[in-house]
Amino acid sequence: NAGVTQxxxxxxxxxxxxxxxxxxxxxxxxxxxxxRQDPGMGLRLIHYSVGAGITDQGEVPNGYNxxxxxxxxxxxxxxxxxxxxxxxxxxxxxxxxxxxxxxxGQGTRLTVV
Amino acid sequence: SQQGEEDPQALSIQEGENATMNCSxxxxxxxxxxxxxxxxxxxxxxxxxRSNEREKHSGRLRVTLDTxxxxxxxxxxxxxxxxxxxxxxxxxxQAGTALIFGKGTTLSVSS
Numbered sequence: 001n002a003g004v005t006q007x008x009x010x011x012x013x014x015x016x017x018x019x020x021x022x023x024x025x026x027x028x029x030x031x032x033x034x035x036r037q038d039p040g041m042g043l044r045l046i047h048y049s050v051g052a053g054i055t056d057q058g059e060v061p062n063g064y065n066x067x068x069x070x071x072x073x074x075x076x077x078x079x080x081x082x083x084x085x086x087x088x089x090x091x092x093x094x095x096x097x098x099x100x101x102x103x104x105g106q107g108t109r110l111t112v113v
Numbered sequence: 114s115q116q117g118e119e120d121p122q123a124l125s126i127q128e129g130e131n132a133t134m135n136c137s138x139x140x141x142x143x144x145x146x147x148x149x150x151x152x153x154x155x156x157x158x159x160x161x162x163r164s165n166e167r168e169k170h171s172g173r174l175r176v177t178l179d180t181x182x183x184x185x186x187x188x189x190x191x192x193x194x195x196x197x198x199x200x201x202x203x204x205x206x207q208a209g210t211a212l213i214f215g216k217g218t219t220l221s222v223s224s
Contacts, residue, residue, distance in 0.1 A: 004155075031211070033212065035214070040216065041216060042201065042216035043156075043201065043214040044214075045211055045212075048210060050210050056210065058211060090155060090156070092156075092212070094212070099143060099144045099161065099163065100161075101146065101158035101161060102146075102148075102156075102203075102212055103158075104156045104157070105155055106154060106155045107153075107154070
């Protein structure tokens with residue numbers, strides 16, 4: 001049972017480039033979320049999904065796009081990378097309903113130069 | 114905006130001592146969770162306490178919740194060097210659809 005898998009683990013982008021961070025879970029969880037973690041800022045919610053075909057914005061959605069075509073996958077797209085998007089990105093999933101623990105991927109460390 | 118706010122931001126103790134960290138939040142919650150993050154790794158769930166509970170234990174962890182003060186505390190007893198990590202509290206957002214995290218407390222346990 002792999003849990004939550006994020007790829008890649010590390011990525012360097014040039015300003016203006018686009019890319020997709022992949023997230024997959026094999027626990028049949030309905031809820032999936034993307035966070036970014038910056039020094040001194042904790043985790044901030046970018047986008048989340050409560051099921052296939054349903055997504056919504058979090059606290060810091062600008063510059064990011066998501067889709068949820070399947071229960072398993074929740075990719076995060078950077079449309080035109082900016083240095084301000086240099087961060088560590090975490091994907092998380094939770095079981096159906098509230099009040100269950102979240103499972104996190106190991107993170108993607110992204111640097112935009 | 115962030116719902117939870119941990120205090121202190123950083124805590125340094127000796128092995129065997131107890132570590133207490135606090136979390137304050139802004140709006141009504143259904144439950145509150147604590148997570149641990151080792152350096153460079155993903156977050157790991159520690160414990161969940163529901164809004165109708167006042168105290169919960171799990172091994173060396175003790176969590177309390179005071180909904181009237183909108184605050185929670187995490188106590189780690191008899192700390193070990195392996196407890197060195199960052200600790201985050203998390204609550205549901207107002208729609209109950211995503212977890213909102215605080216900025217965390219960095220705990221350093223020296224031997």
